[in-house]
Amino acid sequence: MTEDGGPVRINGSPVALPDDPRVSLLDLLREQAGLHGTKKGCDQGACGACTVLVDGQRVLSCLALAVQYAGREVVTIEGLSEGDTPHPLQRAFVEHEGFQCGYCTPGQICSALGMMAEVERGVPSYVTADLGAATAGLDGDELRERMSGNLCRCGAYNGIADAVAETFAGRTR
Amino acid sequence: MSDAHDAKLVEEGAALARRPGRTTTPVPAVPENWAGVAHADPLSRGHRGYVGTPLARLDGPVKVRGRAPFAAEYGYDDLAYAALAYSTIPKGRMTGLDTAAAEASPGVVLVLTHRNAPRLNPQPGYDMSLRDPGIGFERLPVMQDDRVHWNGQPIALVLAETQEQADHAASLIHATYAAEPAVTSFAAALAAGTRPLEIFGRRIRVELGDAEQALAASAVSVDETYRTPPHHHNTIEPHAVTVAWHGDELRVHDSTQGVLHTAWTLGQILGIDPARIRVTSPFVGGGFGVKVLWQHHVLAAVASRTAGRPVRLALSREGVFRMTGGRPPAEQRVAVGADEDGRIRAIVHTGAYATTRHSPWPEPLSMASQNHYASDAFVLDTSMAYADLVQNCSMRTPGSTIGFFALESAVDELAGKLGMDPIELRLRNETATNPIGGKPFSSRHAAEAWRAGAERFGWSRRSPVPGSVRDGEWLAGMGCAMVSHHYQRRPGGAARIRLTADGRARAEVAAHEMGMGTATVQSQILADRLGLDIDRVSVGYGDSAMPGRFLAVGSSQSAGIGGALLAATRNLMDELLKLVRDGSPLAGLTLAEVGAVNGGLAALDDPSRHESYESVLARAGRAELVVEGSGEPPAEMANVSMFSFGAIFCEVRVSSVTGETRVSRILGSIDCGRVLNPRTAASQFRGGIVMGLGAALTEETVFDDRNGRIVNASLGDYHVPAHLDVPPIDLIWTDIPDPYAPAGARGIGELSSTGVAPAVANAIHNATGRRIRDLPITPEKLL
Ligand code: FES
Ligand code: FES
Numbered sequence: 010m011t012e013d014g015g016p017v018r019i020n021g022s023p024v025a026l027p028d029d030p031r032v033s034l035l036d037l038l039r040e041q042a043g044l045h046g047t048k049k050g051c052d053q054g055a056c057g058a059c060t061v062l063v064d065g066q067r068v069l070s071c072l073a074l075a076v077q078y079a080g081r082e083v084v085t086i087e088g089l090s091e092g093d094t095p096h097p098l099q100r101a102f103v104e105h106e107g108f109q110c111g112y113c114t115p116g117q118i119c120s121a122l123g124m125m126a127e128v129e130r131g132v133p134s135y136v137t138a139d140l141g142a143a144t145a146g147l148d149g150d151e152l153r154e155r156m157s158g159n160l161c162r163c164g165a166y167n168g169i170a171d172a173v174a175e176t177f178a179g180r181t182r
Numbered sequence: 183m184s185d186a187h188d189a190k191l192v193e194e195g196a197a198l199a200r201r202p203g204r205t206t207t208p209v210p211a212v213p214e215n216w217a218g219v220a221h222a223d224p225l226s227r228g229h230r231g232y233v234g235t236p237l238a239r240l241d242g243p244v245k246v247r248g249r250a251p252f253a254a255e256y257g258y259d260d261l262a263y264a265a266l267a268y269s270t271i272p273k274g275r276m277t278g279l280d281t282a283a284a285e286a287s288p289g290v291v292l293v294l295t296h297r298n299a300p301r302l303n304p305q306p307g308y309d310m311s312l313r314d315p316g317i318g319f320e321r322l323p324v325m326q327d328d329r330v331h332w333n334g335q336p337i338a339l340v341l342a343e344t345q346e347q348a349d350h351a352a353s354l355i356h357a358t359y360a361a362e363p364a365v366t367s368f369a370a371a372l373a374a375g376t377r378p379l380e381i382f383g384r385r386i387r388v389e390l391g392d393a394e395q396a397l398a399a400s401a402v403s404v405d406e407t408y409r410t411p412p413h414h415h416n417t418i419e420p421h422a423v424t425v426a427w428h429g430d431e432l433r434v435h436d437s438t439q440g441v442l443h444t445a446w447t448l449g450q451i452l453g454i455d456p457a458r459i460r461v462t463s464p465f466v467g468g469g470f471g472v473k474v475l476w477q478h479h480v481l482a483a484v485a486s487r488t489a490g491r492p493v494r495l496a497l498s499r500e501g502v503f504r505m506t507g508g509r510p511p512a513e514q515r516v517a518v519g520a521d522e523d524g525r526i527r528a529i530v531h532t533g534a535y536a537t538t539r540h541s542p543w544p545e546p547l548s549m550a551s552q553n554h555y556a557s558d559a560f561v562l563d564t565s566m567a568y569a570d571l572v573q574n575c576s577m578r579t580p581g582s583t584i585g586f587f588a589l590e591s592a593v594d595e596l597a598g599k600l601g602m603d604p605i606e607l608r609l610r611n612e613t614a615t616n617p618i619g620g621k622p623f624s625s626r627h628a629a630e631a632w633r634a635g636a637e638r639f640g641w642s643r644r645s646p647v648p649g650s651v652r653d654g655e656w657l658a659g660m661g662c663a664m665v666s667h668h669y670q671r672r673p674g675g676a677a678r679i680r681l682t683a684d685g686r687a688r689a690e691v692a693a694h695e696m697g698m699g700t701a702t703v704q705s706q707i708l709a710d711r712l713g714l715d716i717d718r719v720s721v722g723y724g725d726s727a728m729p730g731r732f733l734a735v736g737s738s739q740s741a742g743i744g745g746a747l748l749a750a751t752r753n754l755m756d757e758l759l760k761l762v763r764d765g766s767p768l769a770g771l772t773l774a775e776v777g778a779v780n781g782g783l784a785a786l787d788d789p790s791r792h793e794s795y796e797s798v799l800a801r802a803g804r805a806e807l808v809v810e811g812s813g814e815p816p817a818e819m820a821n822v823s824m825f826s827f828g829a830i831f832c833e834v835r836v837s838s839v840t841g842e843t844r845v846s847r848i849l850g851s852i853d854c855g856r857v858l859n860p861r862t863a864a865s866q867f868r869g870g871i872v873m874g875l876g877a878a879l880t881e882e883t884v885f886d887d888r889n890g891r892i893v894n895a896s897l898g899d900y901h902v903p904a905h906l907d908v909p910p911i912d913l914i915w916t917d918i919p920d921p922y923a924p925a926g927a928r929g930i931g932e933l934s935s936t937g938v939a940p941a942v943a944n945a946i947h948n949a950t951g952r953r954i955r956d957l958p959i960t961p962e963k964l965l
Contacts, residue, residue, distance in 0.1 A: 040345065045251065046248020047248065049254070049496070050419065050897070053499055053898060058418055085248070086247060089247075090247055103243060106862070110419065110469075111244075114248075154905070156905040157904040159905070162417055163869045164868055164872025166908040167868055167908065167910055169905070
């Protein structure tokens with residue numbers, strides 16, 4: 010399956026694409042690459058627990074077939090910290106109680122990073138008043154609307170929003 | 183950006199390190215027979231130490247890096263993956279079960295059905311008397327015959343080399359059925375007649391005075407019917423096990439609220455000594471009452487033994503809906519009668535819910551009205567209606583979440599009829615003793631919680647006239663409701679403490695972390711009881727090989743661990759004194775004369791007589807000291823009524839165009855005894871409130887009434903609250919230690935969720951003038 014583009018790169022390392030085309034990117038990560046940080050909450054695209062970054066964009070890895078990702082650069086929760094130093098957003102999640110059980114957490118963190126890139130690119134959301142603005146902000150309902158694809162049944166939403174807002178303060182106008 | 187952020191974190195970290203966390207006065211051991219004695223525990227007497235400080239979760243760094251291992255993430259060479267096929271009728275027999283295509287499908291290792299499954303003992307279920315550590319709700323045989331008991335029952339398990347192969351093969355299983363008449367709707371179940379709910383073999387009916395007569399004689403009264411739908415917990419981590427047999431020893435990597443209970447129950451079903459089964463569950467991706475034993479545990483163990491390979495059985499989201507149940511549908515009557523001045527004279531709270539005939543499980547909704555308002559007369563009762571649906575089970579908070587919806591809606595309606603502020607009505611009916619039975623409350627500061635909450639929320643700005651505040655298309659309103667939950671410490675708690683020559687202590691309890699911060703909070707308590715720095719203690723949990731019989735249910739686990747740890751620390755101090763040698767500053771002191779401080783023991787009346795743990799052990803030539811302790815029987819509830827209280831305040835905006843409700847502000851004002859860790863406690867309170875918002879506005883498990891099949895078996899169709907549905911949640915608490923509870927803390931996991939649905943419904947009434955007595959309050963009900 011790898012004739013064009015070669016293997017998928019995950020956190021900088023090549024991982025061979027599966028022989029079985031039914032394997033999702035999520036299952037490639039969890040069952041073949043041994044990267045269990047990306048979680049499976051529904052396998053149906055409804056919870057966001059499986060969110061990873063593909064070339065910087067957030068993707069629901071349960072809805073992605075692994076074979077489609079030849080040559081692409083995937084970053085998972087395991088790829089965010091540099092050695093033992095966690096990503097600032099990861100630290101902020103601890104400081105702001107952005108989780109309880111921790112199961113939705115990797116998806117929330119990856120999603121927030123992808124979301125911030127969208128905001129900086131000026132991608133509007135459902136609650137954006139000015140669709141033509143060059144960049145959007147995180148004020149008002151923006152942050153919560155843009156993170157609404159990531160469910161947290163423990164209800165740590167306030168802490169998640171605080172962690173994201175604090176980490177990205179100053180990155181938006 | 184990141185530099186500034188890091189600097190802030192470094193500063194905060196340093197501040198935390200400098201904070202006088204460690205206890206500085208000697209903390210004596212809690213004496214024996216403490217249970218029932220007020221203020222027997224020094225940690226409930228205004229003690230200062232780590233307890234009460236907002237320590238960040240110790241497992242936070244692991245969780246945010248995705249390095250916390252969950253049940254479906256344990257690898258074995260030769261691991262085989264399981265998938266399940268489910269029945270498509272609610273009741274009857276399978277006349278045919280065609281597995282040939284599945285068996286021939288690539289990669290399939292085994293197809294397990296009732297035809298080839300080994301003989302098993304019945305599921306013992308949960309033992310209400312708590313004598314046996316049964317866990318699980320169903321009492322049905324697991325894949326032992328051709329009978330179908332509900333639509334969604336597992337009828338076959340497929341084991342294959344990969345999950346994809348197993349899933350595909352499971353889709354090839356084909357059953358034919360001889361269907362039998364089934365009760366597949368709550369309405370049909372009610373129509374067939376109800377039976378009184380019994381717990382411990384006794385009806386839960388409470389009767390005091392003649393409530394119906396007092397109601398009829400009341401100057402003002404309300405008498406209404408409230409309906410609530412079924413709910414599913416929908417933890418984001420679906421149920422999963424990874425199992426492996428080593429000879430006749432079974433290893434289970436689980437996601438459970440009861441490690442020891444799961445081992446025991448599996449042992450009964452499989453017919454093997456539970457001591458041969460080791461269940462570990464270091465992280466649980468949400469529990470809320472549903473992470474107990476269900477059929478997948480049994481099926482995975484059996485498939486693994488039959489195939490001779492380790493097995494992973496992770497339920498799909500659909501599987502979670504099909505084979506694990508949640509809160510049952512219910513219909514309740516609440517009637518409240520009062521004098522003109524608001525004094526309540528009668529409370530009638532009766533209702534019925536749906537459960538299964540084979541495994542009736544209590545949803546004691548009428549108990550919500552039992553312990554709160556002073557009233558001369560009560561009739562409280564719950565009954566069951568039998569249906570052929572997926573087994574109902576405990577869901578944060580059994581009985582109360584829907585019981586309070588009815589009670590607290592009715593009280594709000596009564597306030598409206600009286601023309602009285604709903605908070606004033608509640609304050610007029612405050613009581614210092616439990617209205618049923620007359621026991622004094624151990625510590626009840628509900629009135630303070632109401633007043634402080636009203637002040638902080640700005641309740642005085644609420645317009646008493648419904649439908650009078652408009653902002654364009656939006657109607658705004660405020661509502662409130664009481665929350666309450668009983669304190670509970672269950673028997674069987676035990677702990678082991680290992681003190682090592684380097685002056686470190688590790689406690690072990692067979693308890694659970696599902697997001698409550700168990701290890702963090704218990705480490706704080708252990709550090710204070712032993713006078714150690716927080717980084718010199720650790721708490722192990724989540725392993726059936728550890729001591730104690732704990733279930734993470736009913737907000738009881740903290741008290742259970744607390745009771746066990748205080749006994750173990752007492753035994754540790756006692757054993758240490760036996761090791762003390764002549765010449766030690768501690769020589770000659772008895773247990774009652776010492777306390778723990780500064781990494782060792784000291785005389786209570788002269789803390790300069792101190793010897794460190796390292797020194798005591800070194801002088802005695804000991805590398806370590808290991809002791810165990812068991813929690814005393816929970817006698818603290820014998821003479822006092824122990825409840826947590828509080829109030830939820832919320833503000834809603836309802837669109838007059840679409841009927842959509844948005845919750846714009848929410849406040850919880852809580853009286854739960856001592857708050858052990860403000861961070862994790864706030865998290866728990868918020869989590870409960872968020873779950874309550876779901877029950878109020880969006881959540882409903884929808885059954886097809888014709889065949890009992892769940893039609894919204896996905897997170898796309900069952901709507902749990904998302905980020906945008908949840909405003910910033912404000913919290914305050916009284917933080918008054920309960921004199922009878924270990925460390926003064928009454929338990930918090932279930933408290934806040936109880937009053938959210940009625941607070942929202944009452945706010946919607948205030949905003950729109952519409953009284954909705956039927957959850958969830960979806961837009962069409964407001965148009
Ligand atoms: S697991 Fe992918 S969205 Fe839920
Ligand atoms: S932290 Fe448990 S689901 Fe979000």
